[in-house]
């Protein structure tokens with residue numbers, strides 16, 4: 001029998017207030033109560049650990065990376081992540097698109113798309129990173145949170161929101177906004193950490209920056225509630241991330257997801273430190289980190305600006321990821337239905 005308590009904030013997916021407690025500490029060891037809705041299995045930090053807006057405008061990058069602007073090391077890492085992300089959605093990048101990248105950060109992914117011939121707009125609340133990406137790559141960035149951005153109704157072929165939804169105060173409100181900015185045949189790509197992941201140390205499962213955590217069922221239902229039908233869902237090889245592609249549909253309220261709370265609490269409950277250190281995950285991560293450090297110092301030796309660094313990194317992709325050239329009289333609105 002699950003012990004339940006009343007949440008301070010109602011469930012953002014089904015509106016329920018009855019939750020169980022998944023954890024009481026964050027990965028930094030500070031007090032952070034992570035709860036799970038007994039009706040649908042959505043997980044969130046309750047009460048909210050910080051003033052989300054002030055935190056992301058100024059403090060976030062400094063708190064996590066000790067810098068207000070990306071350093072070459074960060075640009076290199078983010079550039080590689082950008083290539084990986086583009087690789088996950090190559091099927092959607094088969095023609096020149098109007099793309100919105102929400103939470104564009106230092107601009108590495110938006111710049112990759114721009115390099116490949118797409119028309120990209122970024123939205124980024126962090127002042128240091130937004131300013132850097134405008135200056136360094138000539139990107140069009142709307143500074144602020146997504147609900148402060150000026151988005152024309154039905155104006156984007158593709159919207160991407162990588163590792164941002166879990167940081168927002170209301171994923172439902174954000175998805176609803178993005179739905180309205182999508183063209184009728186558009187696609188929304190959402191990537192979030194997976195609540196069911198066991199590749200990280202159990203101590204690292206919850207942290208202050210993540211206000212919500214999804215598993216496949218709650219991510220799909222969160223989209224459905226906002227009028228977005230799931231087209232595909234991919235779980236990363238290590239189980240750590242969920243990448244969902246959504247298309248427009250009619251909003252479908254969530255009255256609960258049978259069995260999902262028990263599934264989530266069982267997986268989280270079984271993910272103990274002892275079990276974790278008996279798997280290969282921590283050792284693989286350590287080896288990967290060491291290899292990355294050596295590899296980065298070689299890649300950074302050539303020096304130069306962030307732009308020069310990314311140009312070197314992205315050059316080999318031009319032929320592989322760029323959409324085919326479109327004849328002057330061809331339409332740009334042909335769809336790529338899955």
Ligand SMILES: [Zn+2]
Nearest residue numbers: 011014037040
């Ligand atoms: Zn719920």
